[in-house]
Amino acid sequence: MPKIDGSPALRGGGAARSPRIANYKIEARLDPVRHQITASETLTWTNAGASEVDTLPFHLYLNGFKNDQSLLMRSSRGKMRGARATDTGWGYLQIASVHVAGVDLTSKLHPAAAAGTDETVVELPLVQPVAPGATVEVAFKFTAQLPEVFARTGYKGEFHMIGQWFPKIGVRVGPPGAERWECQPFHVNTEFFADFGTYDVALTVPNTHTVAATGVLTNAVDADRGMRTLTYHAEDVHDFAWMADPYMDVMSGQAKLDDGTVEVRVYYRPEQREFARRHLDAATGSIEKFSAMFVAYPWPIMSVIDPPVDAASGAGGMEYPTLVTTAGDSVFARPGIRFPEYVTVHEVGHNWFQGILASNEAEEAWLDEGVNEWADVHVMADLYGQRSSFIDWGGWQAEAGALRRSLDGGTGDSPSPIATAAYAFVDNTAYAESTYTATMRALQTLERTVGSQRFAAAMKAYTKKFAFLHPTGRDLFATLGTELGQDLTWFFGPVFHEVGGLALKLRHADCKPAHAPRGVFGDGSATQTVTEIEAPDRGTWACEVVVQNTGPIHIPVDIELKFADGSSQHLRWDDRGTSTWERFALERSSRLVEVWLDPEAKIALDNPTRHHYRLTGDGAAARRTGAWFGSFAQTLMQIVGP
Amino acid sequence: MPRLGLGDLIGAGPRAVSRYTGTLFAVFVVQTLIAASCMIAVTLVLAQAFSHLPMFDEAVDGDLVALIYCMRHGKPSLVATGGIVFGAVVLWQLASWFLAGGLNGVLAQRPEGRGDTARCFGASGATTYLAYARLALCSLPGWVIALFVFGAGTSLVSSRIANALTVPELLGPLLVATLPALLLIHLLWTVSDYARAELTLRHDTHDPGVVATYLRTIAFVIRRPVTLVHGALGWLVFVLVTAAYAYLAQGHPMYGAEGAVTLFVARQGVSLLRMATRVGILAGQIELGRTRPLPPRRIEVKIDPKA
Numbered sequence: 026m027p028k029i030d031g032s033p034a035l036r037g038g039g040a041a042r043s044p045r046i047a048n049y050k051i052e053a054r055l056d057p058v059r060h061q062i063t064a065s066e067t068l069t070w071t072n073a074g075a076s077e078v079d080t081l082p083f084h085l086y087l088n089g090f091k092n093d094q095s096l097l098m099r100s101s102r103g104k105m106r107g108a109r110a111t112d113t114g115w116g117y118l119q120i121a122s123v124h125v126a127g128v129d130l131t132s133k134l135h136p137a138a139a140a141g142t143d144e145t146v147v148e149l150p151l152v153q154p155v156a157p158g159a160t161v162e163v164a165f166k167f168t169a170q171l172p173e174v175f176a177r178t179g180y181k182g183e184f185h186m187i188g189q190w191f192p193k194i195g196v197r198v199g200p201p202g203a204e205r206w207e208c209q210p211f212h213v214n215t216e217f218f219a220d221f222g223t224y225d226v227a228l229t230v231p232n233t234h235t236v237a238a239t240g241v242l243t244n245a246v247d248a249d250r251g252m253r254t255l256t257y258h259a260e261d262v263h264d265f266a267w268m269a270d271p272y273m274d275v276m277s278g279q280a281k282l283d284d285g286t287v288e289v290r291v292y293y294r295p296e297q298r299e300f301a302r303r304h305l306d307a308a309t310g311s312i313e314k315f316s317a318m319f320v321a322y323p324w325p326i327m328s329v330i331d332p333p334v335d336a337a338s339g340a341g342g343m344e345y346p347t348l349v350t351t352a353g354d355s356v357f358a359r360p361g362i363r364f365p366e367y368v369t370v371h372e373v374g375h376n377w378f379q380g381i382l383a384s385n386e387a388e389e390a391w392l393d394e395g396v397n398e399w400a401d402v403h404v405m406a407d408l409y410g411q412r413s414s415f416i417d418w419g420g421w422q423a424e425a426g427a428l429r430r431s432l433d434g435g436t437g438d439s440p441s442p443i444a445t446a447a448y449a450f451v452d453n454t455a456y457a458e459s460t461y462t463a464t465m466r467a468l469q470t471l472e473r474t475v476g477s478q479r480f481a482a483a484m485k486a487y488t489k490k491f492a493f494l495h496p497t498g499r500d501l502f503a504t505l506g507t508e509l510g511q512d513l514t515w516f517f518g519p520v521f522h523e524v525g526g527l528a529l530k531l532r533h534a535d536c537k538p539a540h541a542p543r544g545v546f547g548d549g550s551a552t553q554t555v556t557e558i559e560a561p562d563r564g565t566w567a568c569e570v571v572v573q574n575t576g577p578i579h580i581p582v583d584i585e586l587k588f589a590d591g592s593s594q595h596l597r598w599d600d601r602g603t604s605t606w607e608r609f610a611l612e613r614s615s616r617l618v619e620v621w622l623d624p625e626a627k628i629a630l631d632n633p634t635r636h637h638y639r640l641t642g643d644g645a646a647a648r649r650t651g652a653w654f655g656s657f658a659q660t661l662m663q664i665v666g667p
Numbered sequence: 668m669p670r671l672g673l674g675d676l677i678g679a680g681p682r683a684v685s686r687y688t689g690t691l692f693a694v695f696v697v698q699t700l701i702a703a704s705c706m707i708a709v710t711l712v713l714a715q716a717f718s719h720l721p722m723f724d725e726a727v728d729g730d731l732v733a734l735i736y737c738m739r740h741g742k743p744s745l746v747a748t749g750g751i752v753f754g755a756v757v758l759w760q761l762a763s764w765f766l767a768g769g770l771n772g773v774l775a776q777r778p779e780g781r782g783d784t785a786r787c788f789g790a791s792g793a794t795t796y797l798a799y800a801r802l803a804l805c806s807l808p809g810w811v812i813a814l815f816v817f818g819a820g821t822s823l824v825s826s827r828i829a830n831a832l833t834v835p836e837l838l839g840p841l842l843v844a845t846l847p848a849l850l851l852i853h854l855l856w857t858v859s860d861y862a863r864a865e866l867t868l869r870h871d872t873h874d875p876g877v878v879a880t881y882l883r884t885i886a887f888v889i890r891r892p893v894t895l896v897h898g899a900l901g902w903l904v905f906v907l908v909t910a911a912y913a914y915l916a917q918g919h920p921m922y923g924a925e926g927a928v929t930l931f932v933a934r935q936g937v938s939l940l941r942m943a944t945r946v947g948i949l950a951g952q953i954e955l956g957r958t959r960p961l962p963p964r965r966i967e968v969k970i971d972p973k974a
Contacts, residue, residue, distance in 0.1 A: 296832060334830040356831040416731060423731045431735040619721070634722055634740040642718030646727040647710050649930060654748055655706025656934035658755045660909065662698055663938065665756060666763025667770055667945050 027255065030241035032325040034223075034260040036285055042261040042323060043221030043493035046071050047194050053169075054229040054252070055187075055269055060180040062169040066191050069162050070220075072155045075201035079154040081163065082137060082208035083147050086189035089211035090116030090172035090179070094142035097176065101213035101453070105176045108339035114173025114180075120147075120192065121166040128152060137210070145211040146195075165192050174332075174339035176213070177350075181336035188266040188345060189217065196220050196495075198385070209387040214447040214456040216379070216386040216393070219263040221493055229254045230269045237292045237328040238267035239348050261323065261493060262346035263383055268292065268330045276301050280312035282321050287312050293331040300354040300365055304329050307366040307408065311373045314404040318481065319377050319488035327376070329369060342368050344375030361418035363409060367425060370408070371401050381492050389498050390447040390456070391521075395464020396501075399472075400484075402426035402465065426469060430629060433462040443467065444498055444521040466629040467520045470580065473627035474516075475509050483508035515601055519578045520630065527631040528576035529622055531638050532606065536568040536617045568617045572598055573606040578630060585624040590615035671955050676897045679954040680947025683774055690773050690784060691946050694766050695939055698759065702938075705755035706931065709748050716744035764803070768795035770946060771867035774953040791867060798866045801877040802859065809855045817848035857898040858884050860949070864956035875962040887959060894955065901948035905941050912937045 035042065053064035072078050089097030092115065103110040122131045130149060137146040155161045169190045172179040178188040195208025196218055209215055227244075230236055232253040240259025248254045259265060273292045280287040289308045293301035308329045316322050328348040332340040334355070341352025349372035353365030374397045378384070384392035405414040405425040416423040439455040443463050450456035472480040487496070487504040502517045541560035546553050572584065579602035586594045592615060598607040622636040684691060717723035717737060726734035738745060772791020778784045821828075824840035831837035862877075862884040869875050888894045912934075 300832070334832065335826070354832060356833055356837045420729060421731045427732045428735075431732045431739070632736065632740070634720065634736045637721045639719045639721055642714065643724070644710065644714040644718045646724045647714035647718055649727055650713050651706045651708075651710030652928075652930040652934070654709040654752055655702045655931065656938070658705040658752045659698060659702035659934070659938050660941075661752070661756045662702065662759040662763075663905070663941050663945065665760050666698075667694060667767050667942065667949065 026247075026253075027236070027242060027245050029243065029245060030326065032241055032288075034241050034258050034325075035323055036287070036321075036325045044071075044073055045222045045261065046073050046220035047263075048222040049191070049224050049226070049265065051191055051224070051226045051265070052229075053191075053226065055185065055231075055234075057183060057185065057231055057234070057269070057271075060171040060185065062171070062187065062190060064165075064167055064169065064191065066165040066167065067162060068165070068192075068194060069160060070155075070194055071160045072157055072197070074197045074199075074204035075157050076204050077154040077156055078197070079151050080206075081149045081151065081161070082195040082206050083149065084189070084193040084195065084208060084211070084217075085118040085120070085145055085147055086193070086211050086217075087116045087118035087169055087172070087178070088144040090114075090175065091144060095145060095211070096140075096143040097145070097211045097213055100448070101176065105213060105453075106338055106342065108175050110175045111173045114175075115170070116172030116179060117170050118190070118192070119168045119170075121168065122164075123149060123166075123192075124164045125149070125151060126153075126162060137208070140210055143210045146208050147192075163194075167192060174336045177340065177343040179339060181333060181339065183271050184333050184336050184340075185269045186266075186330065186332060186336070186340040186350060187268065188264075188343065191265075193219055193264075196385075198495075207385060207387070209448060212387075212448040213453055214390070214450055214460075216390065216447070217264060218383070218385045218387055218495075221261050221263050221383070224257070224259040224262060224265045226259075226265055226267075227254050227256045228267060228269075231271070233271045234269045235271070235273040235275065235292060236267060236269050237273075237290065237330055237348060239265045239346050240324075241326060259324075259347065262380070264345050266345035266348050268348075268350075270294075270333075274298070274301075276305050278305050278309045280309045280316075280322070280327070282313065282316045284321055287322050287325060287327055289327045289329065291329045291331060294333050297331055297334070297354050300358075301331055303360075303365055304331055304351050304369045307369040308373050310408045311370040311404050314407050315374055315377050315400065318400060318403065319485055320381065320492050322376065323381065327373065329373070342372060344372045344379050346376065346380045349373055349375065359418055361413075361416065363405070363415050363417075363425075366409070367401065367405060367415060370404050371397060374401050374404065377488060382488060383493070383495050384497065385495065387448060388446045389444065391443050391460045391464040392496070392498060392501065394460045395443070395462075396468065396484075398429070398461050398465035399468040402429070402469070403481075426465065426629070429462055430466060433458055433466075439463065440524060442522050442524055463526075463630075469629035470520075470627065471505075471513070471516060473625070473629070474580065475511075479509060480505075516580070519602075523577045525577045527574060527578045527580065527628060529572070529574045529582060529628070529631050530635050531570070531620050531622060532573045533569065533571040534617060534620050534638070534640060536566040536613075538562040539565040539567040539612050565612050565614050566616050567610070567612050570596070570609040570611075570617070570620060571606060572609075572622060574600055575605055576631075580628055580630070582623055582628065583625065584609070585619075585621040586611075586617055587619035587621070588613055588615040589618050671893075671958055673893050673897060676893065676951030676955055677900070677947075679950040680944075683950030684943050684947050686777075687773055687784065687946075689781065690770065690788060691943060693788075694770060694946075695942050697762065697766060698938070698942070699935060701755050701759055701762070703931075705751055708751045712744050712747045712751065713741075716741045764799035765792040765796050767863060767949075768792040768799055768867060770949055771795070771864055771953060774950050775864070775868050775957075791870075795863075795867055795870055798870070798877055799863060802862055802866065802881060805877055805881045806855055806859050809851075809858075813848050813851045813855060816851055817845060820844035820846075820848055853895060853899060853902070854888065857894050858888050860898065860952050861888055861894060861956060864949075864952045865959065865962070868953070868956050869962055873962050873964045880962065883962065891955070894952070897951055897955075898948060901944055904944045908937060908940050908944070 048069045050067045051064055053062050055062050089095045123134055133150050134147050136144055137148050140146055174181045178186055195206045197204040198207045199205050229248055229252050232251055236255055238257045240257040243258045244256035246254050272294050274295055275290050275292055277290045280289055291301045291305045312322050324347045326347055330350040332350055337352040341350050343350045351369045351372055353368045358364050378393040378397045386393055402425045412424055413422040415425040415428045439459045441450050441455055443459045483505050486508045487501055491500055506513050540562045543555045543560045579600045582598045582600055584596040596609050618640055620638045722733045723737050726737045769788035769792030773784055773788050776787050778787040821844050824844040827840040862881050865880050
């Protein structure tokens, strides 16, 4: 029998942190053979807006797995993060009945008007509109058939990862009096957006199964026929996910915060024990770091599910409040290759941006994924060292942010700007590049431009101000502008709202011997010819450097010039978009040999390959590489011939 | 004919290498020239793309991020580099039919003195060149089968490989899956070597047909497992020498010593050792080839009516 968690659902108890608009009570029973859940749900929803509500929309996310005509399947083409949807493992959510205030409205439930073949959003017209400030109680009975694990949820063998499994109400957004429902159909790029509330969930599962779930375990009793009922309670969360598996072990540790501790549990299959230890260290460390960077983690428990390796591509790498799934366990992830750690840090980090701030992930996914990526890089550096935060193995080292940027397709490749609704990107690659890496690049660039400490303080102010309030991009921009004390529209506009990146390059650089003007000067009798005898070389060099930026994003650029005598000179192009090029002329005692644009690598928005130029080529590295390839070719020759 | 054992075959190697060191060097020089040409061509291509970019220096010095940037930035150069390496290997493959023929001829006829050895090398290489080329064509179906066996084996264990958590979990299935293909490849390799030896040894007296020789050699190799063991030992030495170099160079990014010339010279030593091993194996194969039953005679024998 699992041990009951003694702690309250919020660390230290205390008042509600959120408006608690959508509160759920669910009783669910898992059939592990049919991978099916039968459940009853009571939603208590409050109209927190200033206008009446006559229809309630609900997400039935599991219907995304129902057939190949769902938006999820059409937009993913049945593939996501290396996992494939199978023809034998469809999932769906069937509502047996729905009652509002005791009235059976089952027959009124209908798919959303614009959904087409998609069945992931349904609408329920009400008999009585819900007045502003009023509360309505909606009772469902439903069956959730889990898919074979794909796109974050489902079963694989006896492992069950159960997310987005119950009817979930949409969110009212917009100005008071003109609110509208935000309830997007389930698209491969869109994650989730919901109101905060409390969850009381009783899960009946085989007593052989280990269960991990959102919230704290408040009760555990044996039920009939080898089953057991576990009751969980969660506060100020916007979702409830759980895992059931008969083979999982648990490893736990404690994250120490300024105002107490957080229990961290990693659930893993025994063969993944070594990786579980790494995940535990990463989760514990990251909770401490994220809490220090932003706001303290408000819940007493964090559960990290390390899915079985054959389920990791489908179930791994997903965040829910107080519960995340990780991934990356592989023979190739040797100690020092910190991909597993990075996944854990990233998913734990979501508990701040998706869990506490809870921005709209369908409309502004970058506020969660991208801002989280930026923060992850800092946490990884704090935990594992700046230079080797991602890789420190076999003589190779790589920093997480730099590695992410180098592997990325490059800025400006995506035909959509960062601030694009997740479902509106041309494809998943564009979504990922813009939402994750481009956002990280943008924030890193701004951070290095304004100073790391000031930027960190501004981000902390943003999270404190908007915790549990669903901030938008405008909120972030406004807070950063205020906290940093400057108008940053010149940056946010093009970087977040325009297509294309920075296209910075050295156009031209050379030097020639400096001398006084030569040639023919004046007219008529005043004509004077100045030759190199009258105007000899002064022994110095007249150098010219031309830098261009043809991209839509313009940022001040530092330039370092190096000269043959070992000296150097710093220049600055205060590029604010008034010109696409800048010419620098200077006279020096020595010839120019190198030009380095952005020598301190402040600009993360550009590919730095062309930032550092040597005016005269040096083939030493090419020769060494050529020797390597020559030797490699010779080895192949010796295999095919004598 | 005495029946030769593994010791005899191995013993023939050092004898041949010490006796025909000059021939070994000559073949090695040809190979080195092709490898050096490859090196120069690759150097020019890479220098064209990267000599002005200090980031490439960092990449070669082991900066992983710089390496990724350079690879992304210089994709056409990398494709060209791959093409140059491929071209060098194909060129060597074509040349090797002549060089292997020459080597086999020298080992078979055991000429004395530089002049005779050179003449024997050239004549044998030239006379068996087309036969060796036809032999390569003959062996193609076998290679296709080996490729199929390899693909089938790896696809059987691909999910286990993808889900491996430890090195034994990775290598175990990989070895089991690839072993049939590796054994088949080794068989095909050994058959080709002995068929070449047969074509060289019997060219002047029997002029055996290539297809018939190939088929007879398959039977011969299967009947005499010592041929496979002997060949496998050669490959084992080849792998050990390569692995030893890799081990010594471990921790040096791109297996690099300092400077291209040092690097090239160090690697030539490794290559020379491996080639000596290959020549030693060829010598053993020629020795064993002498003991094979004679093929059917295809050469028209002139009968002297006066006799």
